[in-house]
Amino acid sequence: MTDTRPLALITGASAGIGYELARQFAEHGYDLVVNAEDERLDAAARTLRGTGIRVRSVRADLRTREGVEELLAAVDGLTVDVAALNAGVGRGGAFVDTDPADDQAVIDLNITATVRLAKPLLRAMVARGAGRIAFTSSVAAMIPGPCQPVYNASKSFVQSFAEALQEEVRDTGVTITSFMPGATETDFFRRAGMAGDTRMGTSKKDDPAQVAEQAFTAIMKGEKKAVTGSVKAKALGTAGKVLPDGVKAAAHRKLAEPGTGKNAGPGNER
Secondary structure, three states: OOOOOOEEEEEOOOOHHHHHHHHHHHHOOOEEEEEEOOOHHHHHHHHHHOOOOOEEEEEOOOOOHHHHHHHHHHHOOOOOOEEEEOOOOOOOOOOOOOOHHHHHHHHHHHHHHHHHHHHHHHHHHHHHOOEEEEEEOOHHHHOOOOOOHHHHHHHHHHHHHHHHHHHHOOOOOEEEEEEEEOOEOOOHHHHOOOOOOOHHHHOOOEOHHHHHHHHHHHHHHOOOEEEEOOHHHHHHHHHHHHOOHHHHHHHHHHHHOOOOOOOOOOOOOO
């Protein structure tokens, strides 16, 4: 890390939106601390170093208390100018059918780790009167999620949490941004068991580079909330504000229910 370049912390940075966010910050002259729990992080960090900035990679599983503490220890003593808390995971399937351990993993990463990381980072920013925190929310935050209930609820938490913090830090010099992608071409649906046999998993998805570029702009402008991605995602965000919850829930079920995808059938991931 250097004294002349600002520093950004990005979680979930080995691929997808997180990697593209890291690339945006690197191309705009930020040194980076990047985190993910998988082996692709090292390759991502090497590529990011090719832009001429310094990158510290921290492989740690944020679903665990130890992983959160390891990441916080890595930035201890550093001035984090921007923290993009992006790491997240989902799990498809009806609530009665999913493994409780998978449900808990969604809660541990999307909610618990987000809270544990945000507190010390935000305290330091408020103390010095400057800084930016970004949360990867989702248009799912506005939609009850049959066949994806814990994930959608976790993003509702993130969205509410971000909006509450925005009011708390008003006039402190710190900005809080939540950005809300729609379905994006990442590993999310494969990891959630929704890639092959759900309409949502097999549909055309947004480009993570486009999502990240729009998110970066919103973060740097200090915008409170931004629906990011394609026109389709923005339309979904608009619809989410006005449609009744029951209508949204029924529509979500048609997209997320196992057996609705183009490749549904025996042998496909559930």
